[in-house]
Amino acid sequence: MKPIKVGLLGIGTVGSGVFHVLQRNQQEIMRRAGRGIEITMIAARNTERARKICGDTIQVVAQASDVVNNPEIDIVVELIGGYETARELVLQAIANGKHVVTANKALLAIHGNEIFKAAQEKGVMVAFEAAVAGGIPIIKALREGLTANRIEWIAGIINGTTNFILSEMRDKGLSFQEVLKQAQELGYAEADPTFDIEGVDAAHKATIMASIAYGIPMQFDKAYVEGITQLEAVDIQFAEELGYRIKLLGIAKRVAEGVELRVHPTLVPAKRLIANVEGAMNAVLVQSDAVGTTLYYGKGAGSEPTASSVIADLVDVTRLATADPEHRVPHLAFQPDAISNLPILPIEEVTTSYYLRMHVEDRPGVLADVTRILADLTISIDAMLQKEPGDGATRTDIIILTHQTKEKNIIAAIEKIEQLATVSGKVTKLRLEELN
Amino acid sequence: MKPIKVGLLGIGTVGSGVFHVLQRNQQEIMRRAGRGIEITMIAARNTERARKICGDTIQVVAQASDVVNNPEIDIVVELIGGYETARELVLQAIANGKHVVTANKALLAIHGNEIFKAAQEKGVMVAFEAAVAGGIPIIKALREGLTANRIEWIAGIINGTTNFILSEMRDKGLSFQEVLKQAQELGYAEADPTFDIEGVDAAHKATIMASIAYGIPMQFDKAYVEGITQLEAVDIQFAEELGYRIKLLGIAKRVAEGVELRVHPTLVPAKRLIANVEGAMNAVLVQSDAVGTTLYYGKGAGSEPTASSVIADLVDVTRLATADPEHRVPHLAFQPDAISNLPILPIEEVTTSYYLRMHVEDRPGVLADVTRILADLTISIDAMLQKEPGDGATRTDIIILTHQTKEKNIIAAIEKIEQLATVSGKVTKLRLEELN
Numbered sequence: 001m002k003p004i005k006v007g008l009l010g011i012g013t014v015g016s017g018v019f020h021v022l023q024r025n026q027q028e029i030m031r032r033a034g035r036g037i038e039i040t041m042i043a044a045r046n047t048e049r050a051r052k053i054c055g056d057t058i059q060v061v062a063q064a065s066d067v068v069n070n071p072e073i074d075i076v077v078e079l080i081g082g083y084e085t086a087r088e089l090v091l092q093a094i095a096n097g098k099h100v101v102t103a104n105k106a107l108l109a110i111h112g113n114e115i116f117k118a119a120q121e122k123g124v125m126v127a128f129e130a131a132v133a134g135g136i137p138i139i140k141a142l143r144e145g146l147t148a149n150r151i152e153w154i155a156g157i158i159n160g161t162t163n164f165i166l167s168e169m170r171d172k173g174l175s176f177q178e179v180l181k182q183a184q185e186l187g188y189a190e191a192d193p194t195f196d197i198e199g200v201d202a203a204h205k206a207t208i209m210a211s212i213a214y215g216i217p218m219q220f221d222k223a224y225v226e227g228i229t230q231l232e233a234v235d236i237q238f239a240e241e242l243g244y245r246i247k248l249l250g251i252a253k254r255v256a257e258g259v260e261l262r263v264h265p266t267l268v269p270a271k272r273l274i275a276n277v278e279g280a281m282n283a284v285l286v287q288s289d290a291v292g293t294t295l296y297y298g299k300g301a302g303s304e305p306t307a308s309s310v311i312a313d314l315v316d317v318t319r320l321a322t323a324d325p326e327h328r329v330p331h332l333a334f335q336p337d338a339i340s341n342l343p344i345l346p347i348e349e350v351t352t353s354y355y356l357r358m359h360v361e362d363r364p365g366v367l368a369d370v371t372r373i374l375a376d377l378t379i380s381i382d383a384m385l386q387k388e389p390g391d392g393a394t395r396t397d398i399i400i401l402t403h404q405t406k407e408k409n410i411i412a413a414i415e416k417i418e419q420l421a422t423v424s425g426k427v428t429k430l431r432l433e434e435l436n
Numbered sequence: 437m438k439p440i441k442v443g444l445l446g447i448g449t450v451g452s453g454v455f456h457v458l459q460r461n462q463q464e465i466m467r468r469a470g471r472g473i474e475i476t477m478i479a480a481r482n483t484e485r486a487r488k489i490c491g492d493t494i495q496v497v498a499q500a501s502d503v504v505n506n507p508e509i510d511i512v513v514e515l516i517g518g519y520e521t522a523r524e525l526v527l528q529a530i531a532n533g534k535h536v537v538t539a540n541k542a543l544l545a546i547h548g549n550e551i552f553k554a555a556q557e558k559g560v561m562v563a564f565e566a567a568v569a570g571g572i573p574i575i576k577a578l579r580e581g582l583t584a585n586r587i588e589w590i591a592g593i594i595n596g597t598t599n600f601i602l603s604e605m606r607d608k609g610l611s612f613q614e615v616l617k618q619a620q621e622l623g624y625a626e627a628d629p630t631f632d633i634e635g636v637d638a639a640h641k642a643t644i645m646a647s648i649a650y651g652i653p654m655q656f657d658k659a660y661v662e663g664i665t666q667l668e669a670v671d672i673q674f675a676e677e678l679g680y681r682i683k684l685l686g687i688a689k690r691v692a693e694g695v696e697l698r699v700h701p702t703l704v705p706a707k708r709l710i711a712n713v714e715g716a717m718n719a720v721l722v723q724s725d726a727v728g729t730t731l732y733y734g735k736g737a738g739s740e741p742t743a744s745s746v747i748a749d750l751v752d753v754t755r756l757a758t759a760d761p762e763h764r765v766p767h768l769a770f771q772p773d774a775i776s777n778l779p780i781l782p783i784e785e786v787t788t789s790y791y792l793r794m795h796v797e798d799r800p801g802v803l804a805d806v807t808r809i810l811a812d813l814t815i816s817i818d819a820m821l822q823k824e825p826g827d828g829a830t831r832t833d834i835i836i837l838t839h840q841t842k843e844k845n846i847i848a849a850i851e852k853i854e855q856l857a858t859v860s861g862k863v864t865k866l867r868l869e870e871l872n
Contacts, residue, residue, distance in 0.1 A: 017726075021585075021725075021726045022584075024586075024725075025584060025585065025586055025725070025726070028586055029583060029584060030774075031770045031776075032583045032651075032769055032770050032771070033583065034762065034766070034771040034774075129581075134727075135726070135727035135728065135730065136727075136730055137576075137577050137581025137582065137730075140573075140580060140581050141576070141577070141581075144576060144580075144748065144751070144752065145565075145573025145576050145577075145745075145748055146573065146748065147465060147469065147747065147748050147751040148458075148461060148465060148743065148744045148746075148747030148751070149457075149464075149744055150460075150461050150464055215468075273709060273712060273713070276712065277709070288744075289457075290453075290461070290741065290743055290744040291570075291735060291740065291741045292571065292734065292735050292740075292741055293735070294571065294572055294573075294732070294733060294735075295731070295732075295733035295734065296730070296731070296732055296733075297729075297730060297731035297732075298727060298728065298729060298730035298731065299728050299729070299730075304725075304726040304727065305726065305727045307584065307726055308582065308584045308585055308724075308726040308727035309581075309584075309727075311726075312580065312581055312582065312584055315580070315583040315584070316580065319762075319763050319764070319765065320763050322760075322763075323759050323760065324758075324759065326470065326755075327755050327756050327758075327759040327763060328755070329755065330468070330470070333468055334467045335467060335468070335470040338468075338470075340467075
């Protein structure tokens with residue numbers, strides 16, 4: 001059979017990885033796919049730089065639309081990132097009857113519904129394994145490996161930059177700002193790290209996972225997003241003393257009233273495997289009713305790890321390119337006519353456990369006031385840590401771990417605790433998940 | 437579309453799991469598969485017991501051949517285990533044009549080549565996600581998720597019984613025999629645990645993984661198989677002191693000369709995630725050239741975890757049942773005409789590191805003799821531990837960790853060391869993998 005023809009949009013970090021891996025492993029990939037997969041055209045802003053990577057045998061163009069509109073191309077691989085231009089190019093490729101492979105989580109989290117609808121109508125595939133957790137085949141696991149299951153929750157370390165920062169803060173006892181600076185110098189964080197450190201990137205990925213786990217449309221605007229920029233080294237240390245690690249988790253959870261979709265720093269028991277995922281690595285923990293707990297671990301970013309997922313998609317699409325659409329795995333795991341309208345809950349309605357740290361006067365009665373406020377709101381206490389005040393100090397820290405409660409109860413409790421005359425400043429609140 | 441009709445052979449632990457999960461999650465599964473999946477016939481030795489599980493609406497028969505020869509059945513699910521009867525039934529089902537789903541690793545490791553050939557000729561699918569690592573979708577990950585990669589090695593904890601025993605031996609400092617007895621009482625080990633504790637079950641699974649990783653025929657007879665029955669508690673303890681845990685690993689590794697395929701107790705650095713997989717859990721670590729390290733973790737056995745994989749296969753087969761065979765994922769990951777003849781190496785040609793423990797006289801010169809023997813065979817030492825002799829004792833233990841070498845060198849060294857007058861008894865040899 002003649003090779004399938006692929007056009008690349010963008011040949012930066014991931015694009016060059018795709019090019020090199022396809023070239024290096026072409027024999028092995030062809031033995032698997034049963035058909036050659038050939039990059040025949042590349043669009044790059046800097047065509048000269050692109051030619052240095054791919055040589056003279058491949059057509060390099062400056063206009064992405066030249067690839068998208070080229071009738072010779074079977075599959076368009078979108079690796080330019082961003083929302084708007086990518087959206088237009090992907091929709092144009094679909095309109096032209098081309099299959100699309102993309103690593104663009106922002107694009108899918110925001111415009112996924114429109115893109116999948118267009119693809120469905122046109123009978124083409126949009127594959128996006130590389131959009132979540134880089135090289136880990138987590139989309140395939142959720143969408144195909146766990147089809148028997150009712151998925152209860154997913155909790156993922158799905159942003160390597162923030163996991164690296166948290167690992168370093170813990171290991172070296174440094175502040176967020178100090179580690180961020182180091183991470184930028186080492187290339188583990190971008191010059192503008194906002195999307196990573198504010199949790200937006202993780203929320204894009206969690207949005208995609210929630211959709212394929214529960215068969216709901218992409219609803220990034222309903223996700224609760226809290227990054228790690230406010231996290232203090234002292235809380236990492238207190239958490240450690242209580243037997244927990246702090247990880248930035250993307251969480252999707254099915255509850256009676258709907259779906260929780262949230263990204264925030266989270267205390268996790270130190271003995272859990274996922275609590276021991278360090279540095280820039282990613283891991284996704286899935287709890288489902290038949291299989292129980294499964295975990296998927298690997299590199300969440302980087303040139304060749306991400307290329308690994310892009311090429312896996314290329315092989316899948318190649319196998320099914322000429323097949324009846326009914327034989328294909330649906331974009332959101334569930335058939336398009338079986339998508340559900342389960343609501344995504346506002347954060348106030350989310351149920352979890354909490355870590356509270358408050359700075360108090362070291363005198364009798366303070367703790368009684370705090371525990372009475374919690375009890376009045378039916379919040380029960382799981383563990384408590386009261387630090388000895390330093391020499392000559394009259395104030396100290398109280399740390400409380402609560403059992404599960406709704407966020408709105410904790411918000412009400414914190415408001416009252418902060419009004420106590422014996423408590424100074426703000427109460428620090430972190431969420432805690434047992435993940436068992 | 438009308439539902440696809442499934443016949444079950446066997447309704448024991450896994451079969452009843454398949455029945456219950458399909459029933460409980462039928463809506464969710466249909467929303468994913470786009471078509472109903474209906475068990476319409478069950479073969480069971482004890483038909484009365486079977487009817488108690490599945491009720492009156494499903495036809496229960498005593499003869500498995502009645503299912504296999506029923507023209508109404510689209511997919512046969514083989515869950516009876518064993519080699520010979522299962523082989524005949526599966527081949528008959530294929531001859532009758534039915535797709536087959538099986539959880540039977542022994543069957544595939546021994547008769548897989550014959551079965552896949554028959555399926556290929558008949559244009560039907562044989563799916564076997566449940567045959568390796570129970571509920572973990574590792575076959576899908578290797579066969580579809582990592583298609584871009586040249587897989588360097590796979591190391592798996594793929595037998596829950598032995599991992600449970602090893603965890604207990606370490607935690608409680610008990611002997612193999614003591615823990616085995618407890619495991620049997622708790623139902624974690626079978627009445628006849630031979631296949632588990634001798635490593636045969638793990639070797640079946642490693643054989644299957646090696647085939648799909650490297651596109652080679654199933655060659656169980658060439659696998660090196662060593663179980664945990666000879667493992668002494670003292671070695672678990674010494675390994676711990678040196679920073680290692682002992683796990684029964686199934687290993688498939690591609691080297692210049694061919695493929696290593698081996699199952700044996702293995703020292704693994706304690707800081708590796710896989711070293712912390714405890715109890716009856718399974719995990720598979722895969723090292724490949726593009727994505728690097730990925731790890732897959734979950735329950736490796738049990739009714740519903742295994743059913744999860746069987747049903748995932750049913751959904752896959754349902755989607756592709758009427759598709760052109762060329763659109764399907766090949767049985768052994770590589771196209772049938774692209775299977776390779778890479779040889780599986782005999783254990784003497786395998787390269788790894790070693791843990792050696794010897795009982796020696798506590799006097800000068802002993803260590804010099806041992807190290808000279810190792811040096812003469814170009815085996816270099818990575819670490820050493822010499823225990824202080826107990827009160828009044830004149831003999832002690834020396835533990836040596838070597839760098840990588842070929843097994844034949846270690847065999848030669850041990851032969852010479854055992855001849856030293858200062859060394860008493862046998863040298864204990866365990867293999868060590870850094871897994872990095």
